[in-house]
Amino acid sequence: MSRIEIQKTYKIYIGGQFPRTESGRYYPLKNKKGNVIANICLCSRKDFRNAEVAARGAQSGWGSKAAFNRAQILYRIAEMLEGRKEQFISELVLQGSTLAAAKQEVEVSIDRMVYYSGWCDKFQAIYSSVNPVASSHFNFSVPEPTGVVALIADENTSLLGLVTAIAPVIAGGNACVVLASESKPLCAVTFAEVLNSSDLPGGVVNILTGTSAELHEHFSNHMDVNAVIYYRNNKAEIKTIKENASLNVKRVFVYNKINIMSEKAESPYFIFDTQEIKTTWHPIENIGTSKAGY
Template structure:
């Protein structure tokens, strides 16, 4: 007798939990033959709102963790990705990749996660400065996370786009809400499961599925989002996002480079989402303080 397979329900990932969209809406994901692969949550403005709240409440805890601890958690994500490699490969194949391309994508995703894990406790050293001011003060500048980042991830890749977007954000101590690829959403849920089993605190990463056309205005107009990252090429959406960003002076980054390019392994993606904080303190040393010329 043939066994009936259990089908996976694809939900969204908010605050370390897997709810369905509050809207009850879904869209059907089909393969090239037109067969329905899964019903995907068509997330709403309110889902985004909930995800943002989760990201905000996780923010200070995540950013105040030891950088070494963040590095370990990112590495743990890579370990679990490696362990579930076959599952991701088959999901990518189902979504239209060749098996060779699927393997390349998954391996790149794992390696990229490892790469950013390594930066967690190093980028601060590379991008900080001790500034030799001309008065009796000790002055130093360090990067600090911008806060909550809303991301519209790459459309063309199911897994690598997510990892590429998320890794530098959380390596830098930010938290995020990510809209996954609309046409290739399957890995989003599986990747969420990876995140959820790798000691990453709930709310640090929130992943929702749905339409960028519907959600980009909400992402960009939310007053408690500090920055937005956009990986697609819809000019109208970019313009709207940048316009809405002005409501609360959001930082907006539009990344157009091919997601498969090795240049995406690059600490400047971390520092884009950092604020430089400069601290002054007096030094009891007057004699050398003259700024004469």
């Protein structure tokens, strides 16, 4: 007699914990034959607010970690992804990918995470400057994380869209709340398990499942969110997000024209978008006859 398989319960990821949606709602995910694969949490405004609180609480600790340390943790995420490769591939296949496409998506995701791991302690050098002001001052500008970023990830990929959205944001020291693909949510939950075993402090990444139609409003009108990034094509949602952003001058980026599989979807400029440039001045004492300065 064959063994009864243990089925996985797909939950969400908030503050390093795996709760169900507080709303108690779900939506069924079906395979091509129309059979139910899983019941997915249909997250609510309250889930987003809880996730935002977790993100805000985690951000300053994450942002003030040594950049080298952040790089190691991102690399660790890639290691954990590699170890779970087969699981991600089978989940992608379950959600309708061909085996070859699934393999490619997972490999690009792992490599992208390694790519951003490398940037953690390097982008600062690219975007910083020592500014040769005319007066006797030492003046320099450096990037700093903007804070909490709300992400609505790509709809068409299950794992790669998440990695592409999350990696540049946390490489730069931000914390985030991310909405996974509605039609392909399985990898999101497994990816949360990867994050949970990667030394990434709880709350730095929070993952919700559900619909953008319901949640984009809440992602963009929360008064303690600093930036919103949107990877989808719904024009009405884009407009609403941008309008809501004006409530507290959120930074909004819409990345829906990039080919997510290509290397164009990864660059330090994506890190830079969720950075603030801070300029610091300090006087330099003039001793002797010549002016001192940089």
